[in-house]
Amino acid sequence: MNFEAVTIKDIARELGISASAVSKALKDSYEISEKTKKAVLECAKRLNYRPNPMAQSLKRGNSKSLGIVVSTIDNTFFAQVINGMESVAYSKNYNVIITQTHESYDLEVSNVEHLTVRAIDGLLISLSNETEDLGHLKRLHDKGLPIVFFDRVTDDIETHRVVADNFRGAYEATNSLIEAGYRKIAHITSSPHISITDDRLNGFRLAMSENNIPVNEQFVKYCLHGGRDLNEIEKALTELLCTPDRPDALFTAADRITTTTLMLLHKLGFRIPEDIALLGFTNTGLAEVLNPSLSSVYQPAFEMGKKATEMLISLIESRRPVTEFEKVVLPTEVIIRDSSKPVLIHK
Amino acid sequence: MNFEAVTIKDIARELGISASAVSKALKDSYEISEKTKKAVLECAKRLNYRPNPMAQSLKRGNSKSLGIVVSTIDNTFFAQVINGMESVAYSKNYNVIITQTHESYDLEVSNVEHLTVRAIDGLLISLSNETEDLGHLKRLHDKGLPIVFFDRVTDDIETHRVVADNFRGAYEATNSLIEAGYRKIAHITSSPHISITDDRLNGFRLAMSENNIPVNEQFVKYCLHGGRDLNEIEKALTELLCTPDRPDALFTAADRITTTTLMLLHKLGFRIPEDIALLGFTNTGLAEVLNPSLSSVYQPAFEMGKKATEMLISLIESRRPVTEFEKVVLPTEVIIRDSSKPVLIHK
C-alpha cells in the first residue's frame, strides 16, 4: 500500500546488497553472515519494514487466514466462540475473517463464496438454521478446502466436528427440574434442521422417560429463527401459557431463546420461579442473574472455538491427506445455583 | 490455493489465446472482439474461474478490504454498527476484517498493527475505553491510511468522524425523567477518557440546570470498563442506593451499562419504576421489554455503520488528497414508551 511502502528492496538499496540477501537475512538463513544479518535487521527496524502479506501469500500459495461463518455475532455464545478462535489463530499467526449468515441459507452460500474468493486457508462454520442442502460446502471440501464444523454440525461431510455435549446437558438440566419437583415441563428449542436441536431434545426425552413422565408433544415448541424473532417466541409462549393445563416449568434450548423467554415472562408478569420455573441453555450472564434460583446450562464456547481452530490449523498444516476425522464432544456445564442470594440494600 | 487452482492461464491455454487477452476479455475491454469475449466468459464459467484476490491486490496496490476496530462484538450496539458497515462494504465490493480491543489500549495498538500488516485500504475505528495516546493512529494517518472514527471519536486527528447526537439524546432523556417528576437523578456513565462520555454528561447537566436542579456530584458514576465489568457497576449501584438520600431515578449512558444495571436492580429486588426509575441508552430489545414504563435512548447504530463506511470508501477512492473533513452527527432517537401494556394471560 502507498502508506506502508517500505519493501525489501528499500533495505537492499540502503545497504547496497541484493534483495534476496535481505530476504534470507530476515529469515535467519545459515547462508548469510552474522554481520550482514545484523545490518539488515537494524535497517529493517529503522525503516519500520513490514513484509507484504499479499506478496508472501502469492508466493507461498496460502493466505494465513481462516474464514469463520456463524449465524450472528450478536450472540454471547458465538461471541465467546469467536474469542476462542481468535486466541488460537493469532497465536499461530493466522488471521480470521468473520461473516454472518443471519440464519439465512442464501447468505451462508454467498459468504462461503466470498471467503473462498478471498482465499482462505480453511473454514470454521456453524450451519445456519435454514441450511438443509450442503452442496456449496461439499464442493469446496472435495476441492480440498479444510473445513471444521462447530456447534451446528453435519455428518454428511467427512471432516472434524466440535460440539458441546448437548445431549448430556439437556439430560442433566431436565433431571434437575424433575428433582426440584416439576413435572409439566415444556421445551422451547431451535430449528429442527440443525443437529443440536435433536441432541437436546433427546436428552430432554430421556430424562423424562427415565422418570416415567410422559412428554406432552404440545409442550415441545420449535423456533425456526432461533430466538432472533421475538414474535416467534411470543407465539410459542402464548400457546404454552394460555391453557388451563399450562406447564409449570420451561426448558429453553438456546442462548437467545432463553434470554428472550426471560424478557417475555417478565413482560407478561410471570415471576420466576414462583409462577413458572425457567431453566435454559445460556452463555449470557444475564439469565443467571435474573434467574438465580435455578440451574442453567453453560456451553463451553471459548473452548469450542479454541478446539475447532486447533483442529483446522492442524488440517491445514498436515502434509498428507487426512483420512481419520474426529468428532470432539466437549462437556457442557450444568450450573446448579443456590437460591439463597443476599439482597444487599434497603429500598 | 491448491483447491481453487483455475487461473487465467488455464483459460488461455484452453482457448489457445494469451493470458492478457483473457484478462482484457474478462473486464470487457473494448480491445477484444465479441467472439473472443464470449468464448472466454463461457470458459471461465465452465472452469469455475475465480480471480486470485492476492494477485490482484499485489498488482493494484490495494486490498479491497476495510479494517474494523471495536471494543467488543458482543454488544448489540456494535453488532448493529458492524451490520451497517458490512452492508455498504459488500455493496461496493469491499471485505471487512473485524477486530476487538476488549477495551484494552494494548490490544488496540496490536490490532491496528495487525490490520495494516494485512494491508487494509482503510480503517473504521471506535476507540477503546482505555485509549489516551493516539500515536499509533497518527503515524498511520500521516502515512496516508484513510481512517474514519465512529462513536468514540477524537478531534486530535484530522479526518471524518461519525457520532450519534449524544448530547441531545442525553438532554432529552434527562428532560423526560424530569417531566415525569423525578428530581434526584443519578448518572452512570462510561470512562471519562472517551468522547461520548462528555457529550452525554453535558446533555444531562444542561437539562438539570435548565430545570434548576443541582447535580449531586456523588450521583455521577464512571465505569472504566464500560459495563463489561459487573463488579464495577455493582459497586456504583451500591454506593448510590445504600444511602438514605438515594436517587429516585437512574440515567445510564451506554448499552452494556443499561443492561447490567437492569439485571442488578432485579437481583437486588428493586422494582422498576415503582422503587426506582431507570432510563438509559440502549440498543438491546431487552431493556425496552423489561422496562416498558419509561423512555429509552436508541442510537442509530446501523446508520452509523453505513455512514462511516460510505465516508471511508469515498476517502479511499478519492483521487486527490482530501482536506475538508466532516463530523457527521446522526440523530439519537428518544423513545417515549407507553406504560399501558396489556398483560396477556392468566397465571
Next chain:
DNA sequence: TTGTAAGCGTTATCAC
C-alpha cells in the same frame, strides 16, 4: 484485435 513483456513484493534455486 491480439500478443508480448514488465512488474507488483517476496522467495527458492542456482550460479558465482
Next chain:
DNA sequence: GTGATAACGCTTACAA
C-alpha cells in the same frame, strides 16, 4: 556468503 533470476497470478503499456 552473496547475487541474479524466475516464479506466484494478474494487469497494463506497448508492440504487432
